[in-house]
Amino acid sequence: MAAQMSELWNQMLKAGLLKASGSDEPLNLPVPEFRRGMGVFTGNEETDLVEFLEGRKICGRARSHFPILEGYKNLPTLITNPETLANVPLIVANRGDWFAKKGSPSQPGTRLFCITGAVRKPGVYELSSRSTIEEALSMANQGRGDDGVRAVAPGGMGFGFLPAQSFQTRLDHLSLALANCSSGNGGFIAYSRELCPVELIFKHLQFFQEVSCGECVPCREGSIQLHAIFRALTDGKSRFQYERSCVRVAGTLPPMIQLVRDLVETIHLSARCGVGRQAVAGVRSLLDHFPQELDAHWIRRECPSQTCRM
Numbered sequence: 001m002a003a004q005m006s007e008l009w010n011q012m013l014k015a016g017l018l019k020a021s022g023s024d025e026p027l028n029l030p031v032p033e034f035r036r037g038m039g040v041f042t043g044n045e046e047t048d049l050v051e052f053l054e055g056r057k058i059c060g061r062a063r064s065h066f067p068i069l070e071g072y073k074n075l076p077t078l079i080t081n082p083e084t085l086a087n088v089p090l091i092v093a094n095r096g097d098w099f100a101k102k103g104s105p106s107q108p109g110t111r112l113f114c115i116t117g118a119v120r121k122p123g124v125y126e127l128s129s130r131s132t133i134e135e136a137l138s139m140a141n142q143g144r145g146d147d148g149v150r151a152v153a154p155g156g157m158g159f160g161f162l163p164a165q166s167f168q169t170r171l172d173h174l175s176l177a178l179a180n181c182s183s184g185n186g187g188f189i190a191y192s193r194e195l196c197p198v199e200l201i202f203k204h205l206q207f208f209q210e211v212s213c214g215e216c217v218p219c220r221e222g223s224i225q226l227h228a229i230f231r232a233l234t235d236g237k238s239r240f241q242y243e244r245s246c247v248r249v250a251g252t253l254p255p256m257i258q259l260v261r262d263l264v265e266t267i268h269l270s271a272r273c274g275v276g277r278q279a280v281a282g283v284r285s286l287l288d289h290f291p292q293e294l295d296a297h298w299i300r301r302e303c304p305s306q307t308c309r310m
């Protein structure tokens, strides 16, 4: 891809397609340097990208500042994505007011959401940031509203989820942040009513435990511990083994729900990069919106959705 991008750039220069606005004279621009990505999940985090560009191991950066203030070689660095860049020509051509009117006052314009999961017509939808979660679901459900959807992760599985009672929340950053959620990377997932939220988080933790780069203790050890707890919550045999090992090591069983809360807050506050916070975002949402599901699995040893092997 990097070689193709360089080739395309050269072709545009040769064809004289790169011109200043209002001028017919082709610009004599230097060829930018394109670098191939690392192909690892953690490499998408912005401080990881800076570390990569500086030739270091990809393991995030303990941030005192955002890269916009102090990034590549400690210089202000703008890190953006193709979706944002794709909006630039339209904004230049139609003026900022035109773009702003398409969104909410706190977040002008539109946003791409890749809607997947329990919907009839999954796909990439361009939505105004004024749109609500329900409106987004209705589009992807061909007019059938939030039919059969129990919860939604508007930004993808690393950015928290909201239950059906919150489907009137708008999809702009501010509204989602006030609901303890985020539009993240726009990887909107709809979860069906049949899905057990505790099992969902177990699978989610399995993924993050595997992609953690292992550089910092809270994420490396914390994600392993959380994964073990959720395995015990969703599987009776694993629970027996987990409880036996707790008693053998500590002489007693820990207060499980409190332990989950403590682990989640420790990882959220002390993980070195955003991947650690993404790992626990789903657990935080579970504690916020479905605490009764955790109680049912841990205290009553039952799965209300009847999907876990208790």
Ligand code: SF4
Binding pocket: 042, 059, 060, 211, 212, 213, 214, 215, 216, 217, 219, 220, 271, 272, 273, 274, 275, 276, 277
């Ligand atoms: S938070 Fe996780 S992914 Fe990020 S540096 Fe720490 S161990 Fe690596």
